[in-house]
Amino acid sequence: MKKITRYIKLYIHFVQNCITRELLFRTHFILSFSSRLLMFLLYIVFYQVIYRSAVAIGTLNYDQGLLYLSVFFLIDTIGFMFFIKNFSTFPEYISEGKLDIILTKPVDSQFFVSLRYFSLISLFSIFPPLVLFIRQLIILDIALTPINIVLFLIFMGTSLTIYYSFWFITNLILFWINRIDALHEFFVTLWRFMQFPPDIFQGVLRFFFVGIVPILFTVSVPTQAIQHLFDLKAISALIIASIFSLLISRILWKIGLRHYQSTG
Amino acid sequence: MNKFTTYIKIGVLDALEMRFQLLYWLYVNMAPIIMMTYLWSHLYAQKGEIGGYSLNMMVTYYLVTRLINRIISTYAEERIAKDIKEGRLNQYITRPIDYMTYKFGERLGIRAVNLIIVIPIYMILMLILREYLIFNFDSITIIFLSINFFLSLILFFFLAFMIGMMAFFMVETHALNGLKDQVINLMSGYLFPLTLLPEKLQEIFSYLPFTYFYNFPMEVYFQRLTTIQIYQGLGIQCVWIIVFYLIAQLIWQQGTKNYEGIGI
Amino acid sequence: MKPIISIKNLVKQYSYYKKQPGLLGSIKSLFHREKLYVEAVKGISFEIQPGEFVGFVGPNGAGKTTTLKMLSGILYPTSGDVDVLNHKPFEREPEFQKQFALVMGQKNQLWWDLPAIESFLLNKAIYEIPDALFKKNLDELSELLDIKDILDVQVRKLSLGQRMKCELVAALLHSPKVLFLDEPTIGLDVISQNAIREFLKAYNKEKGATIILTSHYMQDIRRLCDRVIIIDHGQLLYDGTYDALHTQYSDSKTVEFTLANRVDAKEIEVFGKILSQKDRTFSIKIPREKTAEITGKILEKFQVDDIVIHERDIEEIIEEIFTDKKMRD
Numbered sequence: 063m064k065k066i067t068r069y070i071k072l073y074i075h076f077v078q079n080c081i082t083r084e085l086l087f088r089t090h091f092i093l094s095f096s097s098r099l100l101m102f103l104l105y106i107v108f109y110q111v112i113y114r115s116a117v118a119i120g121t122l123n124y125d126q127g128l129l130y131l132s133v134f135f136l137i138d139t140i141g142f143m144f145f146i147k148n149f150s151t152f153p154e155y156i157s158e159g160k161l162d163i164i165l166t167k168p169v170d171s172q173f174f175v176s177l178r179y180f181s182l183i184s185l186f187s188i189f190p191p192l193v194l195f196i197r198q199l200i201i202l203d204i205a206l207t208p209i210n211i212v213l214f215l216i217f218m219g220t221s222l223t224i225y226y227s228f229w230f231i232t233n234l235i236l237f238w239i240n241r242i243d244a245l246h247e248f249f250v251t252l253w254r255f256m257q258f259p260p261d262i263f264q265g266v267l268r269f270f271f272v273g274i275v276p277i278l279f280t281v282s283v284p285t286q287a288i289q290h291l292f293d294l295k296a297i298s299a300l301i302i303a304s305i306f307s308l309l310i311s312r313i314l315w316k317i318g319l320r321h322y323q324s325t326g
Numbered sequence: 327m328n329k330f331t332t333y334i335k336i337g338v339l340d341a342l343e344m345r346f347q348l349l350y351w352l353y354v355n356m357a358p359i360i361m362m363t364y365l366w367s368h369l370y371a372q373k374g375e376i377g378g379y380s381l382n383m384m385v386t387y388y389l390v391t392r393l394i395n396r397i398i399s400t401y402a403e404e405r406i407a408k409d410i411k412e413g414r415l416n417q418y419i420t421r422p423i424d425y426m427t428y429k430f431g432e433r434l435g436i437r438a439v440n441l442i443i444v445i446p447i448y449m450i451l452m453l454i455l456r457e458y459l460i461f462n463f464d465s466i467t468i469i470f471l472s473i474n475f476f477l478s479l480i481l482f483f484f485l486a487f488m489i490g491m492m493a494f495f496m497v498e499t500h501a502l503n504g505l506k507d508q509v510i511n512l513m514s515g516y517l518f519p520l521t522l523l524p525e526k527l528q529e530i531f532s533y534l535p536f537t538y539f540y541n542f543p544m545e546v547y548f549q550r551l552t553t554i555q556i557y558q559g560l561g562i563q564c565v566w567i568i569v570f571y572l573i574a575q576l577i578w579q580q581g582t583k584n585y586e587g588i589g590i
Numbered sequence: 591m592k593p594i595i596s597i598k599n600l601v602k603q604y605s606y607y608k609k610q611p612g613l614l615g616s617i618k619s620l621f622h623r624e625k626l627y628v629e630a631v632k633g634i635s636f637e638i639q640p641g642e643f644v645g646f647v648g649p650n651g652a653g654k655t656t657t658l659k660m661l662s663g664i665l666y667p668t669s670g671d672v673d674v675l676n677h678k679p680f681e682r683e684p685e686f687q688k689q690f691a692l693v694m695g696q697k698n699q700l701w702w703d704l705p706a707i708e709s710f711l712l713n714k715a716i717y718e719i720p721d722a723l724f725k726k727n728l729d730e731l732s733e734l735l736d737i738k739d740i741l742d743v744q745v746r747k748l749s750l751g752q753r754m755k756c757e758l759v760a761a762l763l764h765s766p767k768v769l770f771l772d773e774p775t776i777g778l779d780v781i782s783q784n785a786i787r788e789f790l791k792a793y794n795k796e797k798g799a800t801i802i803l804t805s806h807y808m809q810d811i812r813r814l815c816d817r818v819i820i821i822d823h824g825q826l827l828y829d830g831t832y833d834a835l836h837t838q839y840s841d842s843k844t845v846e847f848t849l850a851n852r853v854d855a856k857e858i859e860v861f862g863k864i865l866s867q868k869d870r871t872f873s874i875k876i877p878r879e880k881t882a883e884i885t886g887k888i889l890e891k892f893q894v895d896d897i898v899i900h901e902r903d904i905e906e907i908i909e910e911i912f913t914d915k916k917m918r919d
Contacts, residue, residue: 068718075715083703093501100508104517111522115376117369163699165664166692168684169716239346248350251357258361262368267360320666323604324659 072169073177080147080180091183098187102135105257106194120261126289127259129198133285134257135191137218139184141225147179149233149246156236159324172315176230204289213287217297220304221280225253227307228275230315237318256281276303352447355392359451362388363458377521383548385458387519389451390547391540395516396444398478398539400433406490407499415585426574430483462547470556474543477563481535484570491574494581515541532559535566593637594768594800595661600670602631602656602824630656632824633670638802640767643794645815645832646804647908653824654804658770661802662692675768688717691761695773698757700745706756707741710763717764724763731759734789751782758786762793769793771803775810787813808908820911827911835907843881844900846873850893861888870895875902 084091109131113124122130155161155175164174199206229249236245252275255263260278263271271278279296286293363385370381379387406429409415418425452459489506492499511517513536520528520541531537542559545551551559605627631653638644646654659665660672663679663686672679677686700709714724732738735755740748745756754774761769771790775783791814794801805811811818811832818835820828828835845862848871855867861884862874876884881899888894 072715075712079701079704079708079712082708083701086703087498089496090498090501093505097501097504097508100505100512104508104512107512108517111518112369115369115373115522117372117376119365119368160697162659162664162694162697163692165682166662166687166690167716168687168718171682235346242347242350244354245350247354251354254358255361255364258365262364264364267364322665324664 069170069173076178077180081182084182094183095186098139098183099190102187102190105131105135120259122259122261125198125201128194129202129289130259130281130285131257132191132195132198133288134281136188136195137221137225137281137284138253139187139191140218141222141229143181143184143188144177144222145226145229146184146246147181148176149229151175151179152233152236152246153241156318156322157241157325161322162324165319165322171319172230172312176226199288202289210288210290214284217284217287217300220300221284223304224277224280224300224307227304227311228277229253230311231307234314234318237321253277272299276300276307348443348447351443352450355396355444355447356451356454359385359388359392359455363455377519378550379519379521382458382460384519385455386460386547387544389448389455389459390544391516393444393448394475394478394540394543396448397437397441397475398482400430400437400479400483400486402429402433402483402486403489403499403503405429405433406487407493410491410493410581410585411497415582419582426487426578429487430480433483434479460548462549464549467546467549470546470560471543473560474538474546474563477560477567478539478543480567481563481570482539484567484574487574488570488577491577491581494577494585510536510539513537514539515544519544521545533562535563535570538563538566591639594640594675595638595802596636596671596673597657597661598635598671599633600631600635600657600660600672601629601633601668602653602660602665603627603629603668629668629824631660634821634824634826636819636826636829638800640800641794641798642817643791643801643815644803644817644819645811646802646819646821647808647811648821648827652821654821655772656824657821658692658772658802658804662690662770663687664692688764689766690768690770691764691766692770693757693761693772693774695754695771695776698745698753699760700753700756702746703744705742706737706745706748706760709745709756709760710741713760713763719764723765727763727765728759731762734792735759735785749782751778751785754778754782754786755789758789765797767799769799769801771801771805773805774803775805775807783807783809790814820908822911841878842875842902843878844873844902845876845881845885845888845897846871846900847888847897848872848895850895853892 106128109124109127112119113127118124119127151160152175155164161171161175164171167174204210229246232248233246235242235248255267255271256277260268260271260282263278268278276299279293279300283293283296283300286296366381366384369376370384374380376384409418415425418428485506489499489503492502496502513531513534515537516539520531520537523531531541538559542563546556546559605625630651634653634657646657648654656665660667661674661679663682666680675686675689677683679686700706701712710728713719719727732741735758737752737755737759740752740756745753748756758774774790775786778786787810790801790803793799794814801814803810803814816831818828818830818832819826844865850870852870855864855872858864858867858872858874862876865873865875867873885897885899889897
C-alpha cells in the first residue's frame with residue numbers, strides 16, 4: 063500500500079512537470095488540439111457517409127455505431143494521454159542510451175519509461191469524444207445505473223491495460239533490432255482497425271485479433287456494458303488477455319534490459 | 327548444442343535487422359488498405375453498389391490512392407522548418423540559387439530513391455489483393471494521370487513549402503503540419519471517395535485544390551469523366567499552382583525580411 | 591577494511607555490424623551483414639576502499655565508461671564478478687540504488703525546459719528524501735557550487751558550466767555513499783572546471799564519499815585522485831598512487847635551461863637526450879638518480895641564465911605506458 067501511494071505521488075509529480083512544460087508552447091497546443099479534433103470529426107463524417115449509403119456496420123444502427131466510435135476515441139485519447147510521449151521516446155531510450163540514468167534510479171524502470179511524460183493535449187482531446195458519448199447515451203435512451211457505470215469503467219481499465227501492454231511490447235523490438243523508423247506506429251496501426259466494430263473482421267483477421275494481438279473486444283465490451291449488454295465469452299477473453307498481456311510486457315522488459323547496450 | 331542454437335539465433339537476428347525495416351514499411355503501407363478492404367467487403371455484402379462504385383473499384387481506390395500518396399509526397403515541411411530554425415538558410419540565401427527551386431529538386435531526388443523501395447512493396451500488395459483490383463492500361467488515361475501526378479507533386483510541394491516557412495513566424499510547425507494533413511484527408515478523398523458525399527459538397531470541393539490529389543485521378547482512372555471534365559480539372563489544378571506559388575513567394579518575402587539569420 | 595567496490599575478472603562483450611562503405615555497400619548490407627564482437631572490457635580486477643578518490647584514465651574506447659556502467663548496474667557483465675556496497679549492481683535493488691549516483695558529462699538528467707529546482711524536487715520524490723534532509727542538502731550544495739540564484743532559471747538558458755553544477759546537485763541530493771563521474775568536466779571553461787574540481791575535492795574529504803572519476807583532463811586526475819587506474823583496450827595497465835606513477839614509470843627528469851651564450855647542440859648532447867631546443871633554451875632528459883651530478887656539470891661548464899628541473903608530465907608518462915604496451919603486444 064505504501065508502495066502504491068509512493069508511485070501515485072511520483073506520477074503526480076511527472077504530470078505537474080509535463081503540464082508546466084506544455085503550457086509554455088501555447089500556439090502548438092491549440093494547433094495540436096485542432097488537429098486531433100478534426101481527425102475525430104473526420105471519422106464521424108465517415109460513419110455518416112457509410113450509413114447515408116443505406117448500409118450498416120454489423121448489427122449496429124447509426125446511433126449505436128457512433129456510440130461505438132466515441133468509446134474507441136475515448137480509449138484512444140486516454141491511451142495517448144498516458145503513453146504517446148513515452149513510447150515515441152523509446153528510440154532515444156534504447157538506441158541512444160538515454161535509459162542509463164533511469165536504470166540507476168530506485169524506481170521501477172518499466173513504470174518510469176512508460177509514464178514519465180504526460181500529454182496535456184490529449185487530456186483536452188478527451189472532451190470531444192466524451193461529448194459524443196454522452197449525446198449517444200441520451201439519444202439511445204440508455205439508463206445509467208451504478209452497475210453499468212462501474213462495469214463500463216472496469217472494462218475500460220482492462221482494455222487500456224491491453225492497449226498499454228501491446229503498445230509497450232512492440233516498442234521493445236528496439237532492444238534487438240537497432241533502429242526502425244517510427245516503430246511506435248506499429249501498434250497504433252493495428253489499433254486503428256478497432257475504429258470499426260468487430261463484426262467486420264472475419265476469418266484470419268478475427269483469429270489474429272483474438273489470439274495473437276487480442277484487441278478485438280477492447281472497444282466492443284465496454285460499449286456493450288454501458289448498454290446493459292453482456293457477452294460473457296467476449297468479457298472473459300478480454301480479462302484473460304489483459305492479465306496475460308501485462309505479464310508478458312513485464313517479462314519481455316526484463317529480458318530486453320539484459321540486451322541493453324547503452325550506446326549513443 | 328548450446329553453441330549451435332546461439333549461432334542460429336545470431337543468424338536470424340542478422341538476417342532480420344535491415345529486412346525488418348523493409349517488412350515494417352510493407353506492414354505500415356499494407357495495414358490500412360487491408361482494414362478498408364475488410365470494412366467495404368462487409369458493407370458490399372449488403373448492397374452491390376455504393377455511390378456508383380463496386381467493391382472492386384473501392385479496393386482499387388484505396389490501394390491506388392495510397393500509392394499516389396507515396397508518389398506525390400515530398401515530406402519537405404520538416405526539412406524546410408529545420409533549415410530556418412537552425413540558421414542553415416544563410417548558405418542558400420547568400421548564393422545565387424533560388425531556395426524553393428533548390429529544395430524542390432533535392433526532395434524530388436530523395437523521393438525518387440524512396441520509390442525504389444515503395445514500388446516493390448505495392449507490387450506485393452497488388453499480388454495479395456489481385457482478385458479485387460481493376461487495371462486500366464489505356465494510354466490516354468495514363469498520359470492524363472501522369473500530368474495530374476506531376477501537377478500534384480508541385481502543388482503538394484508548395485503546400486509543404488508554405489508550412490515549412492511558418493518556422494519564420496513560430497517555434498514549432500509540427501502541429502500545423504498535422505492540421506494540414508487532416509484538412510487534406512477530409513477534402514481530397516483520401517479517407518473515402520468523394521462520390522459518397524452530397525452533390526453540393528462535391529461541387530464545392532471540385533473548386534478546391536485538394537480533390538485533385540486523390541479523388542480526381544481515381545475518377546480519371548475509372549474513366550468516369552469526360553475528356554472536357556478532365557481538361558477542366560487539370561486547368562483548375564494549374565490555377566491553384568499559380569495561386570500557391572504567389573502565396574509562397576509572399577510568405578518567403580515576409581519571412582526572409584524578419585529572418586534573423588541565426589539559429590533560434 | 592572491507593572494500594566498498596570490488597570487481598574480479600570483469601568482462602563485457604558487445605556485438606555490432608560491420609559497416610560497408612558506399613551506396614553499393616549499404617544495398618549489400620540489406621541482404622547480408624557481418625556480425626562482429628568486441629570485448630570492451632577484458633578481465634579487469636580491482637578493489638576500492640571507502641573514502642577513496644580514484645581516477646580512471648585511458649584513451650577513448652579503453653573501456654572506462656563501460657566499467658562505470660557495469661558498476662552502476664546499467665550493463666550486465668558478460669562474465670566476472672562485480673560487487674558494489676555489498677550488492678550486485680545489475681540486480682538493481684532500490685536499497686543499492688539509493689546509495690550511489692552516476693553523473694555523465696555527456697548525458698543530462700535535468701529537464702531542459704524546466705528550472706533545475708523542478709528536477710531536484712522530482713529526485714526528492716524518486717529517492718524518497720525526507721523534507722529536512724532535502725532542504726539541508728540543497729542549501730549546502732547550492733551554496734558550495736554557487737548556484738543559489740539560478741535554481742529558478744530554465745535549464746536550457748544556463749551555461750554549460752552552470753548546467754553541470756546543477757547535474758551534480760541533482761545527483762548528490764540523496765547523499766550517495768558512492769559517486770561515479772564520467773567526464774564531468776568535458777567541454778567546460780577553465781573557471782567552471784576549477785570550481786567543480788574544488789567542490790569534488792571538498793565533498794570527498796568532508797563527506798567521506800567514495801568517488802570514481804573518468805576524465806580526459808589530466809588536471810582533474812592530478813588534483814583530485816589519490817589513486818589512478820589506467821585502462822587501455824579493456825585491460826588494466828596500472829593501479830597505484832599518482833606519485834608512484836612517477837617513480838615507477840619515470841626514471842628520468844627534464845632539465846630546462848637558458849644559456850647566456852650561443853652553444854652548439856653537440857656540446858649539450860653529451861649530458862642527455864635533447865627534447866627540444868629553442869634558440870639558447872634547451873630541454874634535456876636525464877636519469878633521475880644523476881640529476882644533481884649533471885645539473886652541477888652544466889652550471890660549471892656554461893654560463894647559465896636560468897635553469898629549471900621538473901618531473902615529466904603525466905601525459906607523457908601515460909603515453910609512454912601505452913606505447914610500451916603496444917610494442918610488447
